[in-house]
Amino acid sequence: MNTKTIPLTIVTLTIALTVTSGCTESANSQSENPAATQPEDLPMLSEQLEEKAASSVTRIPEDVRQAYAQGIEKVRATGIEKSAKQVGDAAIDAQLTGWDGSTVKLSELWQEGPIVLMWYRGGWCPYCNIQLRAMQQSMDKIENSGAKLVVLTPELPEKAKETAEANDLDLVALHDKDNALARKYGLVFQLPEAIIPAYRDKLKLPEYNGNDAMELPLSATYVIDQSGKITYAFLDADYKKRAEPADVIKAVEAAAQK
Template identity: 30%
Template sequence: MKKIICLALLAIGLTVNAQNDLPKSATEIAPLLIGEKIPNVTLKSVENKEVNLTELITKKKTVLVFYRGGWCPYCNIHLAALAEAEKELLDLGYQIIAISSDAPKSLKVTDDKGKLNYLLLSDSTGELSKAVGIAFQAPENYKAIIAKGSEGVNNSFLPVPAVFILNENAEIEFEHITPNYKNRISNDLLIAVAKSLNK
């Protein structure tokens, strides 16, 4: 019994330390830089199936988007804008993959509501957001809403909204990271960058 209590306390302590290891605010993050590789992780699809991110990225150049969740109106506006740019990006040889801490069921709601054709993936544990260096400690007033969106898996972190353009080696060729979640990259800028990287 003592052993179980000790293990439980150790687990709680590690969780608290992991939370404390995250930057306290969106302006304190230290994201990966241009030229660095996006780490290989397994995420979940809308259908709750495991998806190897590197396998997807090595198939074609990728516009990788991190958003806060389907509960965020600014994220939904950005996802809808990406849908408008999708054809042009596809014509340039890119695919769009959008990632949040929402659980697959919540992703499906976002997907259906936005009638999105591109891929949405779940990073509920934050493994990818933390590895990319864009996760930070969620303010108290967000914890209930992110816990609901992730079906209880996440109640501690938020990703800073970010867009990465990757080559087939998973290397970052461009990044747009916005600690102010209300500001997002415009389609015009995104397409202009995608075209310039295509030359």
């Protein structure tokens, strides 16, 4: 496919709970003081996510919140934040299809310029929806830096389209069927047993992903330069934490100068 013709504002392929790991500086260290790098005209994603998390205190019973918190720590304890693809590793190529039927080969995109590769878990995840809206608000700055934003998700194409429409997003989501690419990046984890009923019965994960696998990808964000090398990685087992748009833009600008 001639990627120059792709109206690629965002492309989609998900992975569950999030993970934070290294980048040129570690993603964790960058997010400790996001105001230091956040332009005034960009939304502070961390504040929006924290506000959402705070609101859950009044909506979600304490025992349920504790189960989710323990689930995050169990995922972190697997070491996935360190075993997933890191800064300096070679990116993995793939050919993926969006819900509009377009086909995208990742290597063809990054050969033209840096790409931001971002996984979201699904439209059922409020934190994913907040992140998607924030990244779209940053699209002009990302593209003006010479990069393309590629969004990936495990949810079925028709669900990804619904997610885009519900959030008023100008994007075509790429389908990472059965988390195949996320698995190669080392981002996939099994849901802890205690929270499986909530994801299966309440959130309807099988209906979104088209399979019965109780697994998700981390909500990871990578920047890949024109040589196909990962130059930035945000990996965090806590699904309530995501890469700050300003940090991603800084990483894109650095990759574009190489």
